[in-house]
Amino acid sequence: LDTLHERRFVIFLEPPSMDERIVNQHALFSLMSGSSLLMNHWLEDHPELFYRIIIPASLKWEIRDKLDQANITERVLFPGLDGLSSWLKRQYSPKELSQE
DSSP: OOTTGGGOEEEOOOOOOOHHHHHHHOOOEESSSSSSSOOOHHHHOGGGOOOOHHHHHHHGGHHHHHHTTTTHHHHSSSSSSSHHHHHHHHHHHHHHHHHH
């Protein structure tokens, strides 16, 4: 442990399932070795540890549909009125309005 303070690092932790929101979101917290460190700087130093997926806008509605079929929706990820109202807005708005 004495050598850890010399190197910048990130630790990812899965919290205990204390409430429905944490369970539904499959929450994961990240902790960095220093309070002044920024995640994007750490990631720039370690490009081999991640990759970025860019989803074309033309596929957005197909992907949203697949997520809906898998019951991965706003009302599941964000239990309560916030999630329900976001889901209702997306479900009952014209696609142009809800493509935010």
